[in-house]
Amino acid sequence: MLSDLYHVSAAPHTRSSVTTKNIMQDVIIALIPAGLFGVYNFGIHALMVIAVTVLACVMTEFLYCKYRKKPATVGDYSAVVTGILLAYNVPSGFPLWMAALGGIFAILIVKMLFGGLGQNFMNPALAARAFLLISFPNRMTDFAVDKIASPGVMDYLQKGFMAVDGVSGATPLAAIKAGESVDLYKMFVGQIGGTIGETSVIAILMGAAYLVLRKVISLRIPLTYILTTVVFMLIFGGKGFDTTFLLGQVCGGGLLLGAFFMATDYVTSPITPKGQIIFGVFLGLLTGLFRHLGGTAEGVSYAIIFCNLLVPLIDKATRQKSFGRERAAVEK
Amino acid sequence: MGRSTFLGGIHTYDGKELSMDKPTTVLLPRSDLVFPLSQHIGAPSKPVVEKGEKVLVGQKIGEAVGFVSANIISSVSGTVKEIEKRLTVQGTMVESIVIENDKEYRTVESFGVERDFTKLTKEEIRNLVKDAGIVGLGGAGFPTHVKLTPKDDSKIDYVIVNGAECEPYLTSDYRMMLEEPEKIIGGLKVILRLFENAKGIIAIEDNKPEAIKKLSELASKENRIEVHSLKTKYPQGGERQLVYAVTGRKLNSRKLPSEVGCVVDNVDTVISVYMAVAKSTPLIRRIITLSGDAITSPGNFNVAIGIEYWELLEAAGGFKDKPEKIVSGGPMMGNAMYTSNVPVTKVTSAFLAFLKDKAAVEESPCIRCGKCILACPLQLMPFELAALSNRSDEDGFVKKDGMECCGCGCCSYVCPSKRSLTQSILQTRASILAKRKKA
Numbered sequence: 001m002l003s004d005l006y007h008v009s010a011a012p013h014t015r016s017s018v019t020t021k022n023i024m025q026d027v028i029i030a031l032i033p034a035g036l037f038g039v040y041n042f043g044i045h046a047l048m049v050i051a052v053t054v055l056a057c058v059m060t061e062f063l064y065c066k067y068r069k070k071p072a073t074v075g076d077y078s079a080v081v082t083g084i085l086l087a088y089n090v091p092s093g094f095p096l097w098m099a100a101l102g103g104i105f106a107i108l109i110v111k112m113l114f115g116g117l118g119q120n121f122m123n124p125a126l127a128a129r130a131f132l133l134i135s136f137p138n139r140m141t142d143f144a145v146d147k148i149a150s151p152g153v154m155d156y157l158q159k160g161f162m163a164v165d166g167v168s169g170a171t172p173l174a175a176i177k178a179g180e181s182v183d184l185y186k187m188f189v190g191q192i193g194g195t196i197g198e199t200s201v202i203a204i205l206m207g208a209a210y211l212v213l214r215k216v217i218s219l220r221i222p223l224t225y226i227l228t229t230v231v232f233m234l235i236f237g238g239k240g241f242d243t244t245f246l247l248g249q250v251c252g253g254g255l256l257l258g259a260f261f262m263a264t265d266y267v268t269s270p271i272t273p274k275g276q277i278i279f280g281v282f283l284g285l286l287t288g289l290f291r292h293l294g295g296t297a298e299g300v301s302y303a304i305i306f307c308n309l310l311v312p313l314i315d316k317a318t319r320q321k322s323f324g325r326e327r328a329a330v331e332k
Numbered sequence: 333m334g335r336s337t338f339l340g341g342i343h344t345y346d347g348k349e350l351s352m353d354k355p356t357t358v359l360l361p362r363s364d365l366v367f368p369l370s371q372h373i374g375a376p377s378k379p380v381v382e383k384g385e386k387v388l389v390g391q392k393i394g395e396a397v398g399f400v401s402a403n404i405i406s407s408v409s410g411t412v413k414e415i416e417k418r419l420t421v422q423g424t425m426v427e428s429i430v431i432e433n434d435k436e437y438r439t440v441e442s443f444g445v446e447r448d449f450t451k452l453t454k455e456e457i458r459n460l461v462k463d464a465g466i467v468g469l470g471g472a473g474f475p476t477h478v479k480l481t482p483k484d485d486s487k488i489d490y491v492i493v494n495g496a497e498c499e500p501y502l503t504s505d506y507r508m509m510l511e512e513p514e515k516i517i518g519g520l521k522v523i524l525r526l527f528e529n530a531k532g533i534i535a536i537e538d539n540k541p542e543a544i545k546k547l548s549e550l551a552s553k554e555n556r557i558e559v560h561s562l563k564t565k566y567p568q569g570g571e572r573q574l575v576y577a578v579t580g581r582k583l584n585s586r587k588l589p590s591e592v593g594c595v596v597d598n599v600d601t602v603i604s605v606y607m608a609v610a611k612s613t614p615l616i617r618r619i620i621t622l623s624g625d626a627i628t629s630p631g632n633f634n635v636a637i638g639i640e641y642w643e644l645l646e647a648a649g650g651f652k653d654k655p656e657k658i659v660s661g662g663p664m665m666g667n668a669m670y671t672s673n674v675p676v677t678k679v680t681s682a683f684l685a686f687l688k689d690k691a692a693v694e695e696s697p698c699i700r701c702g703k704c705i706l707a708c709p710l711q712l713m714p715f716e717l718a719a720l721s722n723r724s725d726e727d728g729f730v731k732k733d734g735m736e737c738c739g740c741g742c743c744s745y746v747c748p749s750k751r752s753l754t755q756s757i758l759q760t761r762a763s764i765l766a767k768r769k770k771a
Binding site: 005006007008009010011012013014015016018019020022023073076078116117118119266267269271272273319320321322323324325 | 339342344345423500572576582583584585587655656657658659663664665666667668669670671684686689690691692693696697698699700701702703705706709710711712713715733736739741744745746747748749750752754755758
């Protein structure tokens with residue numbers, strides 16, 4: 001009987017307990033605070049957008065595997081992460097069918113057609129965001145919140161605290177760009193306009209701290225990214241050392257969400273520590289450029305998908321020198 | 333001097349608490365003994381006994397062929413029953429001498445005679461080591477007399493005794509350091525006689541404070557010997573990692589330690605050198621750790637080389653429950669076996685049995701997390717080498733330094749996608765080496 005025999009396989013005979021699934025689960029856990037705040041802030045419709053994108057992503061992957069007669073891969077939860085991230089990148093009032101379309105695009109076009117998990121050359125959620133932004137520019141930049149004069153409990157649930165407390169729907173970055181001042185405290189808590197998952201600095205940082213503690217991500221990419229953006233704005237922002245302006249650049253818009261959750265995506269970021277630092281610097285420079293000179297106030301998602309394309313080059317340029325070699329192997 | 337550690341590597345559950353406090357017990361074989369003629373690196377030895385011949389303890393039964401080869405010595409007295417192909421730990425069939433044990437343990441005449449090594453010439457010491465059939469007992473099995481014969485004796489400045497024992501579960505070297513530290517110092521003094529400019533360093537990982545204490549006390553009385561404590565990390569006991577941690581000198585795969593002025597020998601090897609030179613006792617016994625969650629009473633055993641694993645297993649009380657996997661050697665670099673009817677050789681350090689086979693996991697696609705790169709103690713890029721291996725790109729593999737891999741297993745261990753990186757890389761490496769040999 002086969003089961004009576006001892007297993008024979010090549011060494012090592014022990015493995016660490018970390019699995020792809022664990023990692024994805026950790027990312028999902030880390031994304032929960034930002035999502036909860038998004039729903040609190042924008043109301044029940046935000047939750048529906050999240051549900052729809054996750055469902056669209058998971059179903060697309062499941063059906064694709066089924067159609068291509070490949071083993072089902074949805075069990076690794078990576079499609080769930082893509083779905084959540086996509087939802088966090090669209091406004092709360094976004095039409096559900098458009099959200100679903102974004103999810104299908106992210107998984108089918110960007111991920112599965114290139115070979116599935118580990119093969120996509122671009123962050124699927126951000127590529128889908130770019131796709132939606134080009135296809136539906138008005139809806140993607142509509143951060144308006146309907147104001148309610150005398151709210152009841154149901155209003156809180158349906159429309160969120162934003163509508164009730166009468167916070168402006170415009171994003172802080174747009175306000176800064178237009179020369180208006182912003183309220184740093186509100187920005188830190190997240191009672192501002194923006195996409196579903198990007199508004200609350202404190203919620204994003206909680207999730208990021210969890211990922212760092214669990215050793216899912218290192219700080220190399222996020223820190224160099226954020227620092228480079230700050231330095232860029234310090235030099236070229238035109239406001240000098242204005243803390244409100246600089247903090248507004250960091251905390252308003254998608255920088256923190258992008259730096260901690262999307263630029264750190266393993267598949268689409270450089271693999272060597274040195275490469276990750278270069279990647280962070282490039283991201284910061286591009287984000288600064290896009291925000292400073294671009295047509296819109298935002299620049300994070302384009303900066304990330306653009307730098308995703310540079311990853312193979314960065315990897316090639318930052319190969320490690322193997323132990324005991326005078327030069328890196330590739331130069332020989 | 334080195335930094336007492338190296339870049340990369342992993343921290344894993346070490347399981348040493350199962351057997352580290354168990355004193356070694358001497359185990360006498362009850363059944364036949366099997367001596368494969370190839371249990372070292374280099375040419376297989378050739379049998380010098382015939383079927384039906386009577387042999388004694390300490391008698392040479394296999395003779396070294398050429399310089400890089402090693403003698404094989406009988407560990408029991410009895411009759412040569414068979415010279416035939418037998419299964420080994422590696423799963424290969426190897427020509428072996430089978431001896432029927434008469435349980436009388438009659439020895440050859442010169443066996444156990446005391447000798448004053450301070451009166452021996454270098455040549456005499458080297459010949460004694462060669463005759464005793466000593467090879468690197470840490471696992472590689474490289475003939476020790478070859479290691480002790482570098483091009484220029486005066487250029488060796490460090491003789492490093494490897495007491496790192498970084499493989500999880502293994503405690504045999506640790507027990508030797510606690511139980512027979514005088515022999516380690518003695519063996520090191522023998523080796524230092526060969527290298528007049530060298531300093532003797534006993535390198536021990538800092539998870540073995542008792543051993544460090546004991547050997548430091550003894551070393552303080554010697555002016556050419558000191559103890560170096562190393563940070564605990566796998567694979568600290570790898571030759572290249574050890575040389576770097578102790579001296580700060582870097583070796584690549586094509587360099588021998590002697591080229592950077594070092595000679596590295598395992599604790600058990602050094603004791604064997606002492607026994608061979610000072611006590612006229614060739615390499616016929618070794619210490620083996622029996623451990624793992626499937627073993628009833630884990631422990632350390634002093635066994636005759638040639639004994640079969642199942643006898644050891646009986647001595648340790650058998651299996652608690654049927655294991656999924658049994659391993660000869662450590663869990664990181666040892667060999668899985670499908671049967672325990674194989675003999676202990678000179679390089680066997682442990683017999684482990686696990687209820688669950690942790691390596692029996694489904695592979696999933698690489699997600700480029702980079703953990704293998706950070707874990708590789710040689711700063712290679714395992715995910716890339718494995719990918720090259722999987723598409724048989726041997727030129728690319730060589731170009732990207734795949735031949736530098738030491739097979740430590742760190743990359744496979746850390747991979748969250750549970751990919752068999754080490755296996756792929758070693759397979760390609762072996763195939764390239766085989767082709768080079770042919771050419």
